[in-house]
Structure formats: C-alpha cells, structure tokens
Amino acid sequence: MLEVEGVSKNFGGLRAVADVTMRVEEGSITALIGPNGAGKTTLFATISGFLRPDTGRVRFLGRDIAGLSPERICRLGLARTFQIVQPFAGLSVRENIAVGAHLHRPGRTEALAHAELIGRQIGMGRMLDQPAGALTIAGRKRLELARALATDPKLLLLDEVMAGLNPTEIEEIVAVVRRIRLAGVTILLIEHVMQAVVSLAETTWVLSDGVLIARGSPAEIAADPKVVEAYLGRGAAARLAGREGGAAHA
Amino acid sequence: MRRQLLAIVAFLAAMALVPHLVDSEFWRNWVMMALFYALLGQAWNILGGYGGQFSFGHAAFFGTGAYCSAILHVHYGVNPWIALPAAGMAAGLVGAFIGFLSFRYGLRGSYFALVTLAFAEVLRILANTVPITGKGVGLLIPLEPGAANMQFADRTGYFYLILAFVGLALLLTLWLEHSRFGARLVAVRENEDAARALGVDVFRTKLAAITLSGALAGLGGSYYAQLFLYLDPGIAYGPAISVEALLVPIVGGMGTLFGPLLGSFALHGVSELAKLAFGEAPGLDLALYGVLLVLMVMFMPNGLFGMGRTTLARLLGGRRDA
Ligand SMILES: Nc1ncnc2c1ncn2[C@@H]1O[C@H](COP(=O)(O)OP(=O)(O)OP(=O)(O)O)[C@@H](O)[C@H]1O
Numbered sequence A: 001m002l003e004v005e006g007v008s009k010n011f012g013g014l015r016a017v018a019d020v021t022m023r024v025e026e027g028s029i030t031a032l033i034g035p036n037g038a039g040k041t042t043l044f045a046t047i048s049g050f051l052r053p054d055t056g057r058v059r060f061l062g063r064d065i066a067g068l069s070p071e072r073i074c075r076l077g078l079a080r081t082f083q084i085v086q087p088f089a090g091l092s093v094r095e096n097i098a099v100g101a102h103l104h105r106p107g108r109t110e111a112l113a114h115a116e117l118i119g120r121q122i123g124m125g126r127m128l129d130q131p132a133g134a135l136t137i138a139g140r141k142r143l144e145l146a147r148a149l150a151t152d153p154k155l156l157l158l159d160e161v162m163a164g165l166n167p168t169e170i171e172e173i174v175a176v177v178r179r180i181r182l183a184g185v186t187i188l189l190i191e192h193v194m195q196a197v198v199s200l201a202e203t204t205w206v207l208s209d210g211v212l213i214a215r216g217s218p219a220e221i222a223a224d225p226k227v228v229e230a231y232l233g234r235g236a237a238a239r240l241a242g243r244e245g246g247a248a249h250a
Numbered sequence B: 001m002r003r004q005l006l007a008i009v010a011f012l013a014a015m016a017l018v019p020h021l022v023d024s025e026f027w028r029n030w031v032m033m034a035l036f037y038a039l040l041g042q043a044w045n046i047l048g049g050y051g052g053q054f055s056f057g058h059a060a061f062f063g064t065g066a067y068c069s070a071i072l073h074v075h076y077g078v079n080p081w082i083a084l085p086a087a088g089m090a091a092g093l094v095g096a097f098i099g100f101l102s103f104r105y106g107l108r109g110s111y112f113a114l115v116t117l118a119f120a121e122v123l124r125i126l127a128n129t130v131p132i133t134g135k136g137v138g139l140l141i142p143l144e145p146g147a148a149n150m151q152f153a154d155r156t157g158y159f160y161l162i163l164a165f166v167g168l169a170l171l172l173t174l175w176l177e178h179s180r181f182g183a184r185l186v187a188v189r190e191n192e193d194a195a196r197a198l199g200v201d202v203f204r205t206k207l208a209a210i211t212l213s214g215a216l217a218g219l220g221g222s223y224y225a226q227l228f229l230y231l232d233p234g235i236a237y238g239p240a241i242s243v244e245a246l247l248v249p250i251v252g253g254m255g256t257l258f259g260p261l262l263g264s265f266a267l268h269g270v271s272e273l274a275k276l277a278f279g280e281a282p283g284l285d286l287a288l289y290g291v292l293l294v295l296m297v298m299f300m301p302n303g304l305f306g307m308g309r310t311t312l313a314r315l316l317g318g319r320r321d322a
C-alpha cells in the first residue's frame, strides 16, 4: 500500500532521514519506533507531503506521491496526525472533526453528523461541544486521531498518539486503533509506548539516527542486539546478554 | 441557523421603519452611514474575521468599485444599476490579484497587511495620474435624479439601498457560517498546517475569501459614488476607508455574524459623542480610533459581540452557546 524507496531528508548538515526503504502492507498495523531524534516524525512529514524528500520515492496505492502537496495526498486517502498536537483551538471538538469530515462531505449537516459519529467512536462523545483549546492532553491526542479519521483515509499515520497518556487512557486508545483497523483502515504508527506496539503491530521498523536498523515482529525486534544498542548505547546488548542472557527491554 | 436568520429579518424590518419613524434628517443620515460602514466592516470580516487575514488596505477594493461604476457611468454612459455588478466584479478581481500574489508566496500576518496597504497606496497614486479618473481634480457624476439612475432625490432610496446591501452581506455571512467553505476558512485561520493535513487547499480558500471580501467592498464603493456623486483619489483609495473597514469588526467582534453591525453603530456613536464633547477638530476621529483600537485589543479581544456572548453565557449559568 505504501512503499518508501531510498528516501533521505537533510536539514542543513543534519541527515535526519538517510536512505530509508520500507513498506506498509494493506490492512496491517505497522509500527515505526526509534530513540528520540531518530527521524521518525521527519519521515512522516516527507510521506505526507509536508516536507519534500531530498532523494527517493514515496509510492502510495501504486502512485508516486513525493512532492505532492499535503492536501492532495490527504485527498488520495493518506491522513496523518501531529505529534505536537495542532487543534483548531477556537472551535469546538465537533467543528474540529467536521473539517476532516468535509473532505468527502460537502453538506454542513452531513459533515457535522459524521463528526459526531466519529467523535463517539473515539470516545469523545461528551466533549463534542467543548472548545478544543480547553481539552486535556489526552483529549487533544484523541482529537488528532478523530479529525484524521473523519477524512475517510485508507492509510492513517499516527505520530505518538499515546504519549503523555496514563495506562487506562492508553488501553482505550489501543482498543480504538484496533477497531479502526477492523473497519478496513491500514495503520502506520510511531510509538514509544512499547506495551502498545507489542499489542498492536504485526511488523515493526526501527529507525536510529535516520537509518532503518531492524525490521520484524515486536518480539524479534526486542531480541535484536542492534536495537538494544540504539536505545541503550554501544555495547549495551553484550552487557545485558552477559548479565541475564537476553534483552527484554527496548 | 434559524434563530440567526430570524434575527437578520427582525433587524432588517426594524431598520426599514427608520425612515418613517425617525423625524430628524440628521439621525436618519447617521443610521444610513452606520449601515454603510457596517457593509465595509462585513466585507473585511469575511477575510479578516473568518479567514484571519488582516487587510490594512480595503480601500483598494472600495476605491476600485467606486471608480469602476463612476467611470463606466460618466465616460461610457453605462447605467449605474448595470455598473454596480461590474464594480463588484472589478473589486473582486483586484482582491483575487492581491490574494494571488500574497498567498502564493505565503505572506501572512503583518506582511500581508503591509502588502494590502501598499496596493491601496499604489492605486491611489495611479488614480492621481491617469486621466480617466480625473486625476487629483476628481470625478464628478452628473446629477440626474431618478431611481433609474440610482440617484434618489429624497434620501430614503439611498437608505433602502444600503439596507439591502447590508442584508445581502448578512445573508452571505450566514451562509458562510453554515457552509463547507466557511468551515475551511475558519480552519485556515486557526491552524494552516492542521487544515492542510485534513485536505484543505489553503491557497484556494484564502483566494476565494479575498475575492468575495473585495467584491462586497466594491459594492460599497459603487454605492458611495452614487450617494456623493463625487470621487477623488484620496476619498477612494485613502487610508480612512481601510481603517474604518477593519476597526468596525474589531470593535464589534471579528468572525461573528453581527459583530460588524454592532461595531459600526458603536463606533459611530462614540465618534458623534466625541464631536459633541470636543467639537469638529480635524484628525480627531483618527486619534479616537487609534485609542479605541488599543483599548479593544487590550481589554476586549473578542469585541462587543464576543463580550456580550460571554457575559450572557455566564448569566445563564456557564452554558456556552454558539
Ligand atoms: N524542521 C527542522 N529543521 C531542522 N532540524 C530538524 C527539523 N525537524 C527535525 N529536525 C531534526 O531532525 C532530527 C530528527 O527529528 P524527528 O523529529 O524526526 O525525530 P523523532 O524520531 O520524531 O523524535 P521524537 O521521538 O523525539 O519525536 C532531530 O535531530 C531534529 O532535531
């Protein structure tokens, strides 16, 4: 469904994303993990049209989308959320979601009705009339998800929608994400919350310093010494292996 | 939406009675001019209030509308009623042109404001140099009273004409509040990146808004020309109109349906009071407006309408009503 081929993105001298090649299968939940500053958000931004890749190609549904504007890409069925939430602060939750719903629903009544439906699905039923600016961080993360989902995407890119949430809230969002996939939406998610990655993703890609260093099921990834080193520093895998005979934490 | 429509109809009906109920020529005139500035304010409000793009040069649209209808009428013998839509279109085109240049290159905030200001100035200088506008001497529209010529011997006709324009502007704004275009425009105001991520074409949305806003201000210009039967570059493209157009919605409440109306009446009420208190000192209006602008921005960023709404909501027990 999504194929990223040799994509690089530099900021001045900094190589934020270096020659990344990865793919997302239709119908899957795929995770992208990696330490802070690994280039995950930058990769999302190049896929979704907010940044133009310096090299490489991005294919979505068989079509080259690198260089298209974000709004064009969204119309093709690829929606993203923002790690740093970007609510329309002055509007109500319902109106926020309706902006997304309008993409394929010209009528106001229709869009508002769909916004309400999505809002309830995402567990924001009681917040629909609140101003988005008054939401807690958990509420804002949900709103990001709801708005993107309201555009009827085929592929949803979720950038740390669980960061800053408590365990109960994480459980809830995990269930929501699972339901979205069941409804036929493919999902690529960036996540630091390993509990969520393990319970959701079939495939996990690991990015470190802009380079993809591993790919596999969450269990395979956790056992990969390269991944452990990326998170804990050079030699960590060997030290851990020496002490307990395996790396369990990533 | 129903309630808003009802409020519009009630307002228009009440205003329609003014020429019959108000005896004083002075006050009838005063209401008429308040309506005129409400129209300009409503035009500005579409782009500035709903779209968040603050123009300092709405005179560019007003003046273009005014000159377009006056020139068509004086030099080409076009009937003013036919020149009117042409004036709206010409002003809309100027809006589209300014919008294309500024928004294509991503100008926002004060940069956009400066560009609009500069365009109004360039047009003023242009109007001072090309013969067709009568240059600095101005352009006199011959007096030919008669409704067919959009000239009304008793001023009641002018009153109803501006009332009709204000009604049109209100209905247009009401539509905006309940349309996809309006939802997208507000989204662009609130957060451009988020809007783009949801498939909103920011450039086209802003372009449509400035075109619409310009066209509406152009109708105001056409009306002004027919009312005073005289134009010169300072009147048409000078900063006075630009300032009024932005101050009216800022005072009344940006991005609200009735804000500009409220703002226009409040602003001109205060300006009358100031005249009573200090006499007709030149420049007094502008000084007063400057002070008002600072006060509004500091203490009432949501305008009179916004403040009224919050107060009402508080009185009704914290219920928030949009
Ligand atoms: N617009 C930008 N200009 C310059 N440098 C940037 C820009 N955006 C990101 N960077 C840098 O690129 C690198 C990758 O950043 P990115 O935000 O993609 O990391 P990330 O993997 O999403 O990290 P995190 O887990 O903290 O969100 C970082 O070193 C960051 O400082």
Ligand SMILES: [Mg+2]
Binding pocket: A040, A041, A042, A083
């Ligand atoms: Mg990130």
